[in-house]
Amino acid sequence: MTKVTLTVNGRAVSGDCDDRTLLVHFIREKLGLTGTHVGCDTTQCGACVVHLDGKSVKSCSILAVQAAGSSVTTIEGLAPQGQLHPVQAAFNEHHGLQCGFCTPGMVMTAVDLIGRSGGDLDEDKVRHGLEGNICRCTGYHNIVKAVLSANEQMHGEVRQAAE
Amino acid sequence: MYDTSYHRASSVDEAVNLRSSHDEGRYLSGGMTLIATMKQRLAAPSDLIDLRHIPALKGISVEGRRVRIGAATSHAEVAASSALRAVCPAISDLASMIGDPHVRHMGTIGGSVANDDPAADYPAAVLGLGATVITDRREIAADDFFTGMFETALDEGEMITAIAFDAPDKAGYAKFRNPASRYAITGVFVAKTGSGVRVAVTGAGSNGVFRHAGMEAALSTSWVPESVASVSVDASALMSDLHATAEYRANLVRVMAKRAVASAG
Numbered sequence: 001m002t003k004v005t006l007t008v009n010g011r012a013v014s015g016d017c018d019d020r021t022l023l024v025h026f027i028r029e030k031l032g033l034t035g036t037h038v039g040c041d042t043t044q045c046g047a048c049v050v051h052l053d054g055k056s057v058k059s060c061s062i063l064a065v066q067a068a069g070s071s072v073t074t075i076e077g078l079a080p081q082g083q084l085h086p087v088q089a090a091f092n093e094h095h096g097l098q099c100g101f102c103t104p105g106m107v108m109t110a111v112d113l114i115g116r117s118g119g120d121l122d123e124d125k126v127r128h129g130l131e132g133n134i135c136r137c138t139g140y141h142n143i144v145k146a147v148l149s150a151n152e153q154m155h156g157e158v159r160q161a162a163e
Numbered sequence: 164m165y166d167t168s169y170h171r172a173s174s175v176d177e178a179v180n181l182r183s184s185h186d187e188g189r190y191l192s193g194g195m196t197l198i199a200t201m202k203q204r205l206a207a208p209s210d211l212i213d214l215r216h217i218p219a220l221k222g223i224s225v226e227g228r229r230v231r232i233g234a235a236t237s238h239a240e241v242a243a244s245s246a247l248r249a250v251c252p253a254i255s256d257l258a259s260m261i262g263d264p265h266v267r268h269m270g271t272i273g274g275s276v277a278n279d280d281p282a283a284d285y286p287a288a289v290l291g292l293g294a295t296v297i298t299d300r301r302e303i304a305a306d307d308f309f310t311g312m313f314e315t316a317l318d319e320g321e322m323i324t325a326i327a328f329d330a331p332d333k334a335g336y337a338k339f340r341n342p343a344s345r346y347a348i349t350g351v352f353v354a355k356t357g358s359g360v361r362v363a364v365t366g367a368g369s370n371g372v373f374r375h376a377g378m379e380a381a382l383s384t385s386w387v388p389e390s391v392a393s394v395s396v397d398a399s400a401l402m403s404d405l406h407a408t409a410e411y412r413a414n415l416v417r418v419m420a421k422r423a424v425a426s427a428g
């Protein structure tokens with residue numbers, strides 16, 4: 001057993017686990033944050049995407065010990081005050097989900113993508129950016145719409161704030 | 164996953180020492196191949212030596228035309244480096260085509276080159292650029308480094324610390340990717356340098372990445388996409404699998420070489 005200490009959604013947490021424990025299991029089972037899902041378990045589907053030190057990663061393919069000392073954001077960390085994050089609101093508005101299983105990973109990926117893009121996104125870039133996330137319900141169209149709409153809103157707001 | 168013990172090294176020496184004191188240990192870089200393989204119980208290292216926190220293995224330096232990429236530099240960093248893009252956009256473009264954003268955030272050039280997957284992208288760049296693979300104990304020319312599928316010239320416990328090369332006059336990469344895994348069904352890297360033209364093919368060869376002498380000769384005579392159209396590609400040394408037959412790959416080698424030259428300008 002190793003004691004792993006890291007920051008999750010802004011809070012310092014620690015827990016004992018085997019060195020082989022995956023980050024996603026640590027998050028779900030030790031911390032009880034079950035918003036992060038395990039879909040394929042083979043590094044393909046992206047349902048488990050979280051941010052590790054500000055970058056989107058597949059938490060099913062990282063050991064919890066690898067993340068020790070790092071800062072992790074999960075889907076729960078996006079809406080700490082219960083007010084939906086603009087990307088979550090856009091998924092809601094544009095019907096970017098059906099069964100909802102892939103949604104946490106999609107939303108975390110979209111937040112990363114929008115953050116890195118500096119606002120410069122189009123349909124092609126969004127589809128390329130979502131290649132690591134599989135959805136079996138929506139056919140992606142509404143997810144792409146939601147991401148573009150959130151991008152507009154978030155970067156529009158940044159522009160307004162700067163003016 | 165079988166049980167394992169994790170170690171976080173903070174220097175190259177510490178990592179090499181840890182590795183040499185654990186016969187069944189393995190270096191862990193991005194884990195995008197190794198952790199996945201361990202989850203399938205196809206690998207069972209007793210110890211993992213994490214290289215991601217060793218400052219000497221990180222970062223990209225460009226001095227004049229000389230490029231050095233630390234082994235633990237992620238695909239995303241190679242894709243986003245403006246210094247690298249200014250002298251060799253082909254390698255940044257190649258990195259931006261690997262897997263998906265999450266894989267690119269974790270996966271590293273050192274891990275990819277050490278792993279030498281026959282369908283991986285970086286081996287084509289390293290061989291095509293005539294790069295040098297720098298390890299904790301020596302420098303290995305790309306021509307001597309890749310020795311077969313998942314086989315390299317690395318000794319037991321030897322660690323890649325960096326990849327270095329002189330920026331070429333022109334270079335381009337084109338891949339026909341497997342739409343599910345995004346690995347190369349066939350990828351071709353072309354480079355034109357003061358010392359000649361190099362053409363490296365990944366994803367197609369039944370013995371891993373290889374150079375194509377016929378295409379190198381044709382492009383040395385005339386660096387235009389049409390030059391490679393009539394070069395013959397021997398299908399007998401290529402892979403056949405459910406994605407593509409050897410004959411189909413032979414044609415893809417030509418098509419990707421044409422596109423690579425076109426993208427190089």
Ligand SMILES: Cc1cc2nc3c(=O)[nH]c(=O)nc-3n(C[C@H](O)[C@H](O)[C@H](O)COP(=O)(O)OP(=O)(O)OC[C@H]3O[C@@H](n4cnc5c(N)ncnc54)[C@H](O)[C@@H]3O)c2cc1C
Pocket residue numbers: 043044189190191192193194195196197198199214234235260261262263266269270271272273274275277278280282283284285321322323324344345346347
């Ligand atoms: C969904 C998915 C899609 C992918 N698509 C592509 C693709 O399109 N193209 C492509 O090329 N790759 C692809 N990959 C593989 C990816 O690029 C990996 O990052 C890469 O193959 C391994 O790099 P790593 O840093 O993750 O290495 P690890 O998984 O940590 O290590 C791989 C091997 O190399 C050894 N090793 C690591 N670092 C060193 C070092 N410095 N010196 C010596 N040995 C070392 C390890 O011991 C291990 O044996 C994909 C992977 C996934 C999961």
